[in-house]
Amino acid sequence: MITKKWQRKIGRTLLYSALLPITSSAFAEWGSVSGWVNAQTRFYPDTSEYVEEQTYPAAAFELTYSQDLGDSDQFIATLFARGDSVDDERNYLDAREFLWLHHGENFQTRVGVGQVSWGVNEIFKITDLINQKDRAELPFQKKLGQPMASLSFYWGEQLIELYAMYDVRPAWYPGEDGRLRYPLLIDADNQKYDRGKTGKTDFAAKWKTRWGDMDISLSHFYGVTRDPYFIFNYDFADPLLIPVYEKVNQTSIDLVYPWGDVLLKAEATYQTGSIEQFESVVGGFEYTQGGLFDSNLDLTWYVEAIWDSRDQIDGTLFDHDIGIAGRLALNDARDSNLVLGVVADYEYDEAFGYFFWTNTFGSSWTLNITGQYFLANEPRLDPAEYASEIQAFTDEIEAGTTPIPQQVIDDMLALYEGTTIGKKQFDRVVEEFDRIQIDPTGYSEDVDFDNVPQTLFDLIRISDNSQKMNLIERDAYIQVDVFYHF
Template sequence: MTRTGDMGMTGRALPLRRWLAATGFCLAASMAALNAAHADDFTLRGSIEPEIRAFTQAASNSRQTDSDLSIAGEITAKYFWDGGNQSLVFTPFGRLDQRDSRRTHWDLREARYARVMGDWEFRAGFDKVFWGVTEAVHLVDVVNQTDLLEDPIKQEARLGQPMVRLRTTQNFGTVDVFVLPWFRERTFAGPNGRPAFDIPVDPSLTRYESSRQQRHVDGAVRYSNHFGDIDLGVAYFQGTNREPILTPALSKDGDLVLAPFYAQMKQASLDVQATKGAWLYKFEGFWRRELGREYEAATGGIEYTLYGILGTDNDLGLVAEYALDSRGMTARNPYQNDGFLALRWTANDAASTSLLGGAVMDASTGALGLRFKGERRLGDDYRLSLEAYFFGNVPRRDPVYSIADDDYVQLRIARYF
């Protein structure tokens, strides 16, 4: 196992920052020049999104507060040439946060070149990949690192991942091969941030099983295909586990903190979705080997949609899922014996109004988590988003106990241009 001190972390991060900056500058300069020459093949879109979070319970840490203001921005520049067979995409993202210095951050979600050659496609650069079909938790989605600063509860926001990707689509299906030359560490809230663990995470104490640390070259391959009403994905990943093991340690100031440890893993996974009229049947599962131990996890369920309820254009979806993990109850695994029930309402109006409300129940501890998300477009250029997360009846032994006092309501208003 390799340990990294403060100087080591800085030494590893600096080359990546320079690569990020150089990549972004070159792409931006190239796109600006290309835009001047071929405006019809260049698009530039972006958004500015103020956010307010209000926490309904008193903070467990005196450095934390009951509210937080921040603003985020994202720009996506795309250029296509060679009849659309070659492209450049550049998507920087950044946030400025009132309370948490770590949440004031930026990232390259995408900065990639792509070329299509008949049935083959080649991509290189920072990119995002999503695997999975279920609603409550995406067990098989392991290529991109989770950005906990942006989505601390559902954990669906992802950092851009440096990769080389080769895809071919044939009669037998689609095959994707990934080479991942650099590992992105998970982002965590700082001492002033919420939601956050009761004991803060100290990234400067990060350790790796691999002696190559962030430079370990990971790899993955995925096969996908459609068989009538069934969508199938089979994948294999080998490399650094995106989910760290957090262990107690002492910071350089002698404070109790959590130190991330990233182990190597091998994972084979399967995701399936079957569409039968108004019914959706979903399944995700994996087999994984890590630190000499093998374990399995699976989640699945159904979704039924009532179309045109009460003679209107509205649709109502009913979602029921269950997640099981052979590791049992651990701090890394909140979905080890959990059920999920939700209602999804879609207005099908010009404003794309939608609401999703759901509840997660831990069958082992009785802990309850409630989720709510509503979205609506305001005119042509604005979007309103409201989210709320609440926890109840969470015992100390439950994996989510550390954030059980971080119930919050979040309001975002995005301006698109």
């Protein structure tokens, strides 16, 4: 997951951060060490379209070291590692935190590798974009460490946060033996970047205040997006999707208002750059029923809905959805909690459900059980409806026809026009097809042409928003985690 290039970058950041506390005369006593080790098994009842493996044993650990450096300074380091016995791409090491913190009377500075959480919602988090999500640990909301320097301070009753960040952590994607993936693999070693005028340096700022009983936060992020879009490499011998990261400006607001026993919440964003300009809004509420049925049980409801102005596919799973979840806290000696939820798309006939159970046992152990189920009622694209156009295009490439007849090219482009592919992505398809039309011989070396029609059909499926659940419908799973804490 972490390339050698990124290992060098992280190493330099860790070294520079470590030099700060080492120079302190307060480095006289050792700090505290804590962490956990984890054994995990994920089981898929069905095989997928691309992978027959169903059982995925894995292990992980997280180690945190904290050192006080006098009254105003602290050093924190958290390292995480995951090993998967099936998916090699899920073997990685990450510095979650490696920070020097300095506290003043009304301010705090942080330098190193850190974690930042923005937003107020529980299900759809659209304003939280400082850190890259750790997609290898989904559905849990874990994040990769982000190299940064930050300053936060109070200006009267208002909190101001300023951030300077170094580069973007590339997203993780499953490997050839992984599940919950596209039909085509992601080429995570050859990402493309448009870093804008500030290069590898990104900036963000947040202002938080209170207006009556309402908490209000305004923020702006200028940097490389954490959610790339994809382009095809047009290598039919080794077909891969290439992530494209572009500089974006995103302005956001989030609100929390207590209405009796109900917490009303909202987030809204406006983003320019990347694949297209768009707006996104999430609204909902949180409500806790304490002492349910005159017992020790507490039931908290989370209800949220998201609307996104994008009609085209753009690497986002949630755009027109409603989410409902309930968290049941048993308030027992084992700290038992049960979460049940469902997210349904109100534009397409699809949904997914999830559950999460956790409780402790003994003095140092925790058991987690997680499951997800995917429901796709949208009609699956039928390859027979695309076969004649795709086969004609494939035959012309294999024959090396120069130029390929315009009608064959137009027929292929018409197939993409019937999907929700984004304009930038479609323009890329047009440009590449123009090159193929002029000289198809460069696209036919070492190619098994029996596989090309399936590759072209998979590209069409990936380009259509109505198929996003169809692609992973057979990837429902149950996962068991056992943690030992120390």
